Amino acid sequence: MSEESSQKSVWRLDVGSEAETIELAREFSALVRAGDAVMLSGDLGAGKTTFARALIRALVEDPALEAPSPTFTLMQIYEGAGNRIVHADFYRLEDAAELAGLGWEEATDESIVLVEWAERAREALSPDRLEVRLSFVDGDNREARRLTISGYGRFVSQLASFKAIRELLRKSGWAGASRSFLQGDASTRAYERLERPDGRRAILMISPARPDGPPIRYGKSYSAIARLAENVVPFVALSQALRGLGLSAPEVYAKDLDSGLLIIEDLGGEGVVDENGPIVERYLEAAAALAFLHAQQLPDSIAIEGYGDYHIPPYDLDALLIEVELLVDWYLPRVKAPISSGARAIFLNLWRQALVQAATAAPTWTLRDYHSPNLLWLAQREGLARIGMLDFQDCVLGHPAYDVASLGQDARVDAPDDLELKLLAAYAKLRRDADPAFDMAAFAKAYAILAAQRATKILGIFARLDQRDGKPQYLAHLPRVESYLRKSLRHPALADVKAWYEASIPGLFPDA
Numbered sequence: 001m002s003e004e005s006s007q008k009s010v011w012r013l014d015v016g017s018e019a020e021t022i023e024l025a026r027e028f029s030a031l032v033r034a035g036d037a038v039m040l041s042g043d044l045g046a047g048k049t050t051f052a053r054a055l056i057r058a059l060v061e062d063p064a065l066e067a068p069s070p071t072f073t074l075m076q077i078y079e080g081a082g083n084r085i086v087h088a089d090f091y092r093l094e095d096a097a098e099l100a101g102l103g104w105e106e107a108t109d110e111s112i113v114l115v116e117w118a119e120r121a122r123e124a125l126s127p128d129r130l131e132v133r134l135s136f137v138d139g140d141n142r143e144a145r146r147l148t149i150s151g152y153g154r155f156v157s158q159l160a161s162f163k164a165i166r167e168l169l170r171k172s173g174w175a176g177a178s179r180s181f182l183q184g185d186a187s188t189r190a191y192e193r194l195e196r197p198d199g200r201r202a203i204l205m206i207s208p209a210r211p212d213g214p215p216i217r218y219g220k221s222y223s224a225i226a227r228l229a230e231n232v233v234p235f236v237a238l239s240q241a242l243r244g245l246g247l248s249a250p251e252v253y254a255k256d257l258d259s260g261l262l263i264i265e266d267l268g269g270e271g272v273v274d275e276n277g278p279i280v281e282r283y284l285e286a287a288a289a290l291a292f293l294h295a296q297q298l299p300d301s302i303a304i305e306g307y308g309d310y311h312i313p314p315y316d317l318d319a320l321l322i323e324v325e326l327l328v329d330w331y332l333p334r335v336k337a338p339i340s341s342g343a344r345a346i347f348l349n350l351w352r353q354a355l356v357q358a359a360t361a362a363p364t365w366t367l368r369d370y371h372s373p374n375l376l377w378l379a380q381r382e383g384l385a386r387i388g389m390l391d392f393q394d395c396v397l398g399h400p401a402y403d404v405a406s407l408g409q410d411a412r413v414d415a416p417d418d419l420e421l422k423l424l425a426a427y428a429k430l431r432r433d434a435d436p437a438f439d440m441a442a443f444a445k446a447y448a449i450l451a452a453q454r455a456t457k458i459l460g461i462f463a464r465l466d467q468r469d470g471k472p473q474y475l476a477h478l479p480r481v482e483s484y485l486r487k488s489l490r491h492p493a494l495a496d497v498k499a500w501y502e503a504s505i506p507g508l509f510p511d512a
Helices: 018-028 048-060 104-108 118-124 155-171 233-244 280-294 317-334 341-360 401-408 417-434 440-467 472-488 492-504
Strands: 008-015 037-042 075-080 083-089 112-116 129-136 145-152 178-182 190-195 201-206 252-256 261-265 301-304 308-311 364-366 375-377 387-389 396-398
Touching: 008 018, 008 155, 018 048, 018 145, 018 155, 037 048, 037 118, 048 075, 048 083, 048 112, 048 129, 075 104, 129 155, 145 155, 155 201, 155 252, 155 261, 233 252, 233 261, 233 301, 233 308, 280 364, 280 375, 280 387, 280 401, 280 417, 317 341, 317 440, 341 440, 341 492, 401 417, 401 440, 417 440, 440 472, 440 492
Parallel strands: 037 112, 037 129, 083 112
Antiparallel strands: 008 145, 075 083, 129 145, 178 190, 190 201, 201 261, 252 261, 301 308, 364 396, 375 387
16 A cells, blocks of 8 residues: 555535535546545435435536436446446445445446445445545534545545635635636646636636656756746746736736645637747747847846745756756657767767857846747737736746747747748847847857757657657657757757767758
């Protein structure tokens, strides 16, 4: 038994009506999945079947499903909405051995299991389970109930998160909002769209602090070396700061920093691309927003009310180098191009030499993921505020060319060469208008180097997403990123780096 499964979390709450009990069951439907168990206990008439019926209806997405109590049949099976649900009642069960005759193991395999009177055969249920006990509350309200909810196994943390979300929604005035899941990104964050009866919308961002990984160098984890955000504090800080500059980051309406929960402004779903690819005018506006940002005197710390100062970390040489190593660790095994420890050392030394100037240049805020999935078009706003910015929590103090390269060599959509040149020209003009001393030649050199660094990193990340995280959809972007890398490596400043790639990854240069 794992350490987590030997623990439990407990939540007690009172509801004032049967409707509230039903709504709570519906909310719990978002938590359970195949292999989980929900145990229901309580006195006769306390509402076990009511709770179970509401949960089943939500899981099969059929609000009119009858779902009677299986008191006499012992077990009832439902199929629907991608879920198989087994609803059982152990009240008449004399011994757990009787379950074998019912085909219990076959029926419950890869199923969500709901059991009333489960205490009669608790050992037959999954260690990943919720236990819900309903009891009467003294008083004149006959529908009032007290629910004692215990989480075991993976539900230890799940229940705590569920409770925190419910409390944040209640305290911030969003308790009555409908909730719909939004497609996530490559991270472990989750998002839901909230819509209140009055039509107002918001986004619930669920991003619990991630545990630090194992130390890999200097006694630090990868995320610490790469300067990745480990909680929602950076998002809150940068949202506040970007909005203070007149740019369109989502406003944070409510927050629970300890639980990693934010309710933020819904900037809509209109992006900067369409079915034909990048919309040139919108990309140019996104480049202009960067030029404006990079022309500002930006602080390295941001004060957050009730928290203190958040210090933006540097995008230093260690961070840049640990990222290019992803190519060696994940991409090279994928393309069957293993290298020796000596070749790896040469790889890192070449990149160290190439990156040192960019890593020590005067820094600005590098938002780090400034590309189409994280840019929205807000047509109702004016000027630069028409560019909505998302996913900036990994912001670091780095070279201004990095984000321009993120936009000009968009990893998720083909950015043609002529568009990339237009973006560079437009950005350079705006920077030079703000500062006649802006050095375009030095910027172009840094752009090529950081574009190649970013492409190198992304090849490793997308290979890792497939191999480690089971997300093969990112492999479709590899040819595009490989093309960007070949293009950036043509810069004379990267001649030695390019020679290493040609020698170590022959398939990357098919025409060489």
